[in-house]
Every structure is written in structure tokens, then in C-alpha cells.
Amino acid sequence: MNNRSQIRMLPDGRRLHMHDGPIDMIVEAFGVVSEVEVAYRAAAARFAGILDELCGELAFLRRPASEDGDLPAGPIARRMLAAVRPYASRTFITPMAAVAGAVAEEILETMIAAAKLSRAYVNDGGDVALHLAPGEKFVVGMVERPDRASLFGTTTIEFCDPIRGIATSGWRGRSFSLGIADAVTVLADTAAMADTAATVVANAVDLPGHPRVGRVRACDLAPDSDLGERLVTQSVGELTPGEIRDALAAGIRLAESICGLGLIRAAALNLQGQRRVIGAQGRAQLVDIPVPDGSPVHA
Amino acid sequence: MADDAIRCDACPVLCYIKPGRAGACDRYANADGQLVRLDPHVVLERAVSRGDTLVPFLEKAREWDGALLSGEETFVTAIGAGTTYPDYKPAPFIISSEIAGVDMVTVVTEGIFSYCGVKLKIDTDRHLGAECSIVRAQGEAVGHVTTNEYGSQMLSLGGVRHLTGGSRHEGTATCDTLLSLCNRHAVELKIDDGATVIVQADKAPIVDGVQEERMRVGCGSATIGMFAKQWFGKVDEVVVVDDHITGVLSEHQAGKLLGVPESGIVLKGRRSTPGRYFRVAEPGTSWGGTNIDDPLSILGPFDREVARPGLRLLMVSTTGEHHAYFELDESLHPVEKELPAALRESVERIRENCEPALCTVLFMGGAGGSLRAGVTENPVKLTHSVRDALTRVTCGGAPVYVWPGGGITIMADVSRMPENAFGYVPTPALVAPIEFTLKLADYATLGGYMDHVRPLSSITSINRDEESRRRLAARPDNPWPLASEKRK
Numbered sequence: 119m120n121n122r123s124q125i126r127m128l129p130d131g132r133r134l135h136m137h138d139g140p141i142d143m144i145v146e147a148f149g150v151v152s153e154v155e156v157a158y159r160a161a162a163a164r165f166a167g168i169l170d171e172l173c174g175e176l177a178f179l180r181r182p183a184s185e186d187g188d189l190p191a192g193p194i195a196r197r198m199l200a201a202v203r204p205y206a207s208r209t210f211i212t213p214m215a216a217v218a219g220a221v222a223e224e225i226l227e228t229m230i231a232a233a234k235l236s237r238a239y240v241n242d243g244g245d246v247a248l249h250l251a252p253g254e255k256f257v258v259g260m261v262e263r264p265d266r267a268s269l270f271g272t273t274t275i276e277f278c279d280p281i282r283g284i285a286t287s288g289w290r291g292r293s294f295s296l297g298i299a300d301a302v303t304v305l306a307d308t309a310a311m312a313d314t315a316a317t318v319v320a321n322a323v324d325l326p327g328h329p330r331v332g333r334v335r336a337c338d339l340a341p342d343s344d345l346g347e348r349l350v351t352q353s354v355g356e357l358t359p360g361e362i363r364d365a366l367a368a369g370i371r372l373a374e375s376i377c378g379l380g381l382i383r384a385a386a387l388n389l390q391g392q393r394r395v396i397g398a399q400g401r402a403q404l405v406d407i408p409v410p411d412g413s414p415v416h417a
Numbered sequence: 418m419a420d421d422a423i424r425c426d427a428c429p430v431l432c433y434i435k436p437g438r439a440g441a442c443d444r445y446a447n448a449d450g451q452l453v454r455l456d457p458h459v460v461l462e463r464a465v466s467r468g469d470t471l472v473p474f475l476e477k478a479r480e481w482d483g484a485l486l487s488g489e490e491t492f493v494t495a496i497g498a499g500t501t502y503p504d505y506k507p508a509p510f511i512i513s514s515e516i517a518g519v520d521m522v523t524v525v526t527e528g529i530f531s532y533c534g535v536k537l538k539i540d541t542d543r544h545l546g547a548e549c550s551i552v553r554a555q556g557e558a559v560g561h562v563t564t565n566e567y568g569s570q571m572l573s574l575g576g577v578r579h580l581t582g583g584s585r586h587e588g589t590a591t592c593d594t595l596l597s598l599c600n601r602h603a604v605e606l607k608i609d610d611g612a613t614v615i616v617q618a619d620k621a622p623i624v625d626g627v628q629e630e631r632m633r634v635g636c637g638s639a640t641i642g643m644f645a646k647q648w649f650g651k652v653d654e655v656v657v658v659d660d661h662i663t664g665v666l667s668e669h670q671a672g673k674l675l676g677v678p679e680s681g682i683v684l685k686g687r688r689s690t691p692g693r694y695f696r697v698a699e700p701g702t703s704w705g706g707t708n709i710d711d712p713l714s715i716l717g718p719f720d721r722e723v724a725r726p727g728l729r730l731l732m733v734s735t736t737g738e739h740h741a742y743f744e745l746d747e748s749l750h751p752v753e754k755e756l757p758a759a760l761r762e763s764v765e766r767i768r769e770n771c772e773p774a775l776c777t778v779l780f781m782g783g784a785g786g787s788l789r790a791g792v793t794e795n796p797v798k799l800t801h802s803v804r805d806a807l808t809r810v811t812c813g814g815a816p817v818y819v820w821p822g823g824g825i826t827i828m829a830d831v832s833r834m835p836e837n838a839f840g841y842v843p844t845p846a847l848v849a850p851i852e853f854t855l856k857l858a859d860y861a862t863l864g865g866y867m868d869h870v871r872p873l874s875s876i877t878s879i880n881r882d883e884e885s886r887r888r889l890a891a892r893p894d895n896p897w898p899l900a901s902e903k904r905k
Contacts, residue, residue, distance in 0.1 A: 122428055173428075173431070339435065340441075
């Protein structure tokens with residue numbers, strides 16, 4: 119147990135909040151109280167070692183992934199690499215693109231291995247790993263912009279859906295983005311897959327060379343960023359409806375192609391009030407449905 | 418790095434942070450070359466914008482101890498809510514209130530309980546009646562004596578057989594008795610071939626006209642063990658009279674260890690192990706829960722081979738309430754003398770160690786199908802939800818114990834409910850408050866009456882007839898009903 123990490127229940131008494139360095143996650147498990155406690159204890163025990171484990175291989179994880187080559191040692195690092203490898207031949211990507219989702223998955227799997235839970239989620243800064251027992255479902259709220267809490271819609275994820283991961287990426291979020299999307303929310307089979315795909319699709323929503331998009335070299339902002347000298351978006355001025363359509367279309371093309379490969383199940387792309395959705399067959403509610411109160415997950 | 422980035426060593430990520438920028442965590446920043454922790458309100462704003470509950474950051478927050486904890490606001494109890502029996506209609510009040518960002522619903526109703534009763538714990542060692550004896554009120558059978566507990570006699574009163582299975586008088590007397598006990602009024606009970614006892618929640622029982630003061634400190638044998646050292650050297654023999662196990666110091670293991678010599682005392686009754694005797698007398702309401710008034714009646718003649726004139730004998734009950742001091746005369750007969758000061762202290766000590774005797778009343782009942790139908794269109798889902806601890810059950814805001822197994826069978830301490838929380842219907846049956854609290858989302862899932870949910874503000878707003886509501890402070894010893902459960 120390191121003495122940095124903070125682990126405590128939120129004042130609602132239901133959700134567990136765990137924080138260590140850049141990792142900040144909210145965990146909620148549902149089921150019999152005694153099982154929930156077992157799950158939370160297991161999550162807390164696993165959490166304590168995660169940051170040290172990742173930092174031990176940080177140099178490797180910040181390097182571009184290749185389709186073959188060395189495997190990292192840690193189980194989370196392996197999840198990260200596995201999630202980004204399908205993209206390695208077509209774009210620049212490092213395992214760090216999947217770090218939040220992979221950590222969420224690891225905590226979730228630790229909990230469901232330790233206890234019998236009807237439902238559980240691990241929300242690692244917006245990258246969410248889900249567990250559903252047969253017959254259970256989650257209603258997930260979605261935000262238009264990660265820096266605002268207002269939900270634009272909800273989607274219901276049921277046991278029979280393959281989806282167990284949700285992630286959102288955009289230039290306003292905590293991580294750097296190469297694109298201009300306000301938010302790209304992705305539903306995928308795992309949290310690490312969703313995390314990676316959200317990053318990649320958000321990068322693709324772009325208007326290269328546009329004068330009203332402010333870009334700065336990543337290394338000028340954070341010298342040790344895995345993005346190095348790549349230009350990351352720092353501001354986006356007002357765009358014309360046509361420009362917004364074009365930028366979203368670029369993102370949609372990529373999203374459809376990876377959806378065809380099974381890398382994602384659905385995606386919702388938001389840019390300055392316009393929204394495009396793909397893979398939403400049977401989930402029309404992904405678009406503009408009044409939000410019920412108290413949605414358990416804010417993706 | 419050529420610039421003035423600094424390396425943050427707050428965590429193993431070891432970020433290089435440029436001036437004016439924060440590290441990967443957003444919590445440590447470079448302010449003009451100094452590593453600083455960001456002002457707490459920055460973190461707070463983030464939490465708000467994420468829709469998260471605020472968490473103290475720079476304050477030293479309590480570390481998580483693995484338990485699920487609490488919050489606070491207003492909680493509406495079911496007392497006076499009315500009911501909708503026979504119940505396919507929604508419960509009278511279905512109230513939502515947002516608790517720490519999670520919408521909670523409390524379904525408030527007064528349940529009509531045919532299957533209900535009270536478990537009565539009466540702290541006394543006095544014999545109230547044999548197990549299975551009938552307990553009567555107003556001359557009618559309202560319950561029976563059940564298994565004794567340590568230091569307490571237990572009665573089981575009420576239940577469907579007395580309420581509706583017998584004569585009209587029996588039902589009425591039973592309902593009346595339960596109502597009085599649950600509303601914390603005094604009731605006189607007569608046990609067949611036993612005592613008459615006046616019981617009232619949180620008050621001492623009055624057995625055959627004598628108010629019980631204390632619970633025994635332990636059985637006679639345990640009392641010997643506890644006080645042997647204090648008696649050693651001040652008296653030659655001690656008998657602790659107890660209807661359960663009477664203890665004898667010189668024979669008891671505690672006396673042996675101290676080297677207390679044999680006294681030649683002879684006890685009546687059946688010896689269990691050395692220094693421990695069963696049934697030295699019949700059960701009763703006198704010395705140590707026996708029927709004796711003369712302690713010497715449990716002794717045989719002293720053994721002439723061992724006993725000696727002048728031997729000092731203390732006889733005491735397990736509560737210290739009864740005691741007598743004797744010395745053997747030349748013919749080895751015990752002669753009562755005044756209790757020496759040194760022994761008076763030990764008798765006092767026994768009394769001090771006895772807890773006040775109380776009657777405690779637990780209401781016990783089962784929430785039937787029709788009551789559950791007032792909560793949801795699919796009643797078994799409520800049962801499952803209670804079982805899975807997604808739904809909290811309370812009685813007048815007091816915590817309940819939910820029995821394992823099927824159904825919703827609960828027990829609650831009436832002393833933790835507001836006064837006069839119970840009512841009755843002429844069926845006869847008891848009307849008890851019962852509240853089901855759960856997340857709004859979970860309420861919808863179990864088929865709740867969503868269109869009947871109304872906000873707490875509609876109940877608590879000032880301009881609504883204030884007089885029809887009773888506002889009470891929550892009892893500090895009750896967990897807040899809307900808070901998450903702390904259960905081990």
C-alpha cells in the first residue's frame with residue numbers, strides 16, 4: 119500500500135472514490151451489501167499498486183505501439199497494448215491512449231472476481247467499464263462537452279449487448295487531442311477498446327490547417343507527453359455549419375471503418391452543436407431523449 | 418529540459434511541468450518554478466462540472482474504513498400516512514428526495530398487520546412462568562412464555578392465532594395489548610401458574626407488585642469467579658444463590674486457585690461440576706430467582722469432620738439484592754450476624770455491576786402481498802429488492818432487522834420510534850408504520866408507481882397544512898434512513 123492514494127466512500131455512502139496521482143475513479147457496485155463491501159475491498163487492494171505498476175513501464179507505454187514486438191510485463195499494460203495494436207499500422211498511437219480504460223477494466227474485473235454483483239461500473243475519469251449480470255442493464259447519460267455536466271441523451275446497455283466499455287474524448291477533456299471534436303463518445307466491448315477508439319475518432323474529427331483552430335506542440339505544454347512534437351488542439355473558434363459537417367464527416371468515416379472491424383459498437387460525435395451517430399441500430403435513444411434523473415453513469 | 422519545467426515527485430509519473438501548467442493529475446502545478454498544489458476550489462469546480470459529489474480535498478479527509486456511510490436531510494415516516502387497504506392502489510405517499518446526487522424514493526404507508534406481534538424481553542431472573550405457559554391480558558390468552566435468555570425472561574405475544582384465530586374477546590384483548598406495548602404504554606400480564614407482571618417498553622418490570630431493579634451480574638458460578646479475590650481473606654465461605662447455577666466459593670475453581678480451604682458446607686440440589694449446583698430450590702421471585710426467603714433452607718447440616726466453630730459464611734443473590742451473613746456456633750449451626758463492613762463493599766460491588774432491569778419491546782411483523790402491492794405493481798420484486806439491500810425498510814424511521822428467507826418479516830425496537838406510532842383496525846389488526854426507501858431508478862425498475870412520486874418539498878412546504886404534520890428531530894441513535902446502510 120502506498121501512502122499517496124486516497125480511497126474513501128463518497129458522501130452518498132454508495133460510491134467508492136479512489137485517487138492516486140493522475141488516476142481518479144468513481145466505482146459503484148450493486149448487489150447484496152456484504153458482496154458490495156467485498157468488491158470494494160478488493161478494488162481498493164488492487165488499486166493501491168496500480169500507479170507504481172504502470173510507472174515501472176512508463177517509457178515503454180509512451181512509445182508508439184507496433185503490431186508485433188515486445189509485450190509489457192504488467193497486466194494493465196498488456197491490456198493497453200492489446201487495445202491500441204489494431205490501430206498501430208494505420209496511425210500514430212501509443213498504449214497510453216488506453217490507459218484510463220485499461221485501469222477501469224482491471225478494477226472492474228478484480229471486483230467481479232471477488233464478489234457476486236448484479237451490476238458494477240468503474241468510471242475512470244470518463245472512461246467507464248461496466249459489469250452486468252444476466253437480466254441487468256445500465257442507463258448511461260452522455261455529455262455533449264466533457265467540461266459540462268449537461269446530458270444530451272441516454273443509452274441503455276443491457277446484458278445481451280456486447281458493450282462493456284464507454285469512453286469519451288475531445289479537445290476540451292483532460293488529455294490532449296489532435297482533433298477538434300467537443301466530445302466523441304464510444305461504446306465498445308471493453309473500456310480499453312472504447313478509450314482507444316474515442317481518442318482515435320476524436321483526433322479524426324478535424325479541419326487540418328484551419329486558421330481558427332489553435333494548436334500547440336504537445337511537448338511545449340507537457341515536456342514528457344507521449345505526443346511529442348505533434349500539434350494538440352488548444353482552442354477552436356466558431357466554425358461554419360459546412361465546416362462542422364466536414365469535420366464530423368472525417369470522424370464518421372473512421373468510426374464506420376472501425377465499427378466494421380468490431381472495434382467499436384457505436385459512436386456519437388459532437389462538434390459545436392452538431393451531432394453524428396453511427397452504429398446506433400436499435401438504440402435510437404442515443405439521440406436526444408429526455409434524460410431521466412439520477413442516471414448512474416456519466417460517460 | 419532547457420526551459421524552466423520542474424519535475425513533480427508527488428507520484429511516480431514524475432511529470433515535467435512547465436510554468437503555468439499542471440501535471441497529468443491536474444492537482445500539482447508549476448507556479449513560477451515552484452511546485453504547488455492547486456487551490457481546493459479548483460478541484461471542487463471540476464467535481465461539480467463532472468456531476469460528481471464534492472469531496473474534501475485539502476482537508477484531511479477520513480480514510481475509508483471499508484464501511485458504507487451516511488448523509489442527511491428530511492425523511493418522511495409512515496406514521497399517520499394512512500393506508501390504501503385492500504391494496505392494489507399506490508401507497509399514500511411516494512416521496513422522492515435527492516440525496517447526495519442520487520434520487521431516492523421513500524414509499525410511505527401504514528401497514529395493516531394481521532401477522533404481527535411483539536417479542537418482549539423482561540430483564541429478571543425471577544421465575545415468571547414455565548416455558549410455553551399462556552400469557553393473559555384482560556383474562557384472555559394473548560401469548561406465551563418462550564425460551565429464557567441470559568438474565569431475561571422472554572414472552573412472545575400476539576400473532577395471527579390470537580388476533581383472528583380465537584374468540585372476538587381474545588382478538589380484541591390481543592390487539593389492545595400489542596397496541597399499548599408498541600405505543601410504549603404499560604400493560605399487566607398474568608402468566609398461567611406464574612407471576613403477574615407489569616411491563617412497559619424501556620421501564621423496569623414489576624413482578625408480583627415488586628419492581629425489578631437489576632439484572633443479575635452473572636449466574637451464581639460466574640459471580641463466584643468475578644468476586645472470589647475480593648472475598649478472599651474476608652470470609653471463609655460464600656454461596657451465591659441462583660435459580661440457574663448456585664456457586665460455592667470453597668469448591669469452585671476460583672476458590673481452589675486462591676487456596677480457599679474446605680468449609681464443610683453441604684448444598685442441596687444437584688451438583689453439576691465442583692462448586693456449581695443446579696436446582697437448589699424451586700424457581701420463584703425471591704432470592705436469585707428461586708422461591709426461597711430463608712437462604713439456610715438450601716443448606717444441609719455442615720460436615721462435622723471439616724467445619725469448625727466461628728466459620729464465616731456469606732450468602733448473596735446474583736444481584737446483591739438479597740444477602741445474609743452467618744457464623745457457625747459451637748454446635749456448627751449458622752447464626753445470622755450483621756454483615757461486616759468489608760463484605761458490605763463486595764455486596765455493593767455486585768449490585769453496581771448489575772445493569773438496570775428493563776422491559777424491551779420488539780415489534781415483529783410480515784409485510785404481506787397487499788401491502789407490497791401498495792409499493793409496486795410487482796410485489797415480489799420489492800421482496801427481492803429488500804433482500805438484496807437495494808431497498809431499506811424502516812418503521813417510523815427506526816431501523817429494522819429483516820429476517821433472512823422469504824417474505825419481508827421484520828423486527829423493530831418500538832423505543833426507537835416516535836411516540837404513539839401504532840394504530841389498529843377493528844379486524845382486529847395492528848396498524849404499523851413502514852417505509853421502503855430506495856433509489857428512484859431502482860423504484861422504476863421494480864415496477865413502482867412512478868406517476869405517483871412526488872417531491873419531498875410538496876410534503877414539507879410551509880404553506881401546506883402544517884398542523885397535519887408532526888416534525889420531529891431524528892433520534893441520534895437511529896441511522897438516517899436515507900443513508901446507506903452500515904452493516905457488517
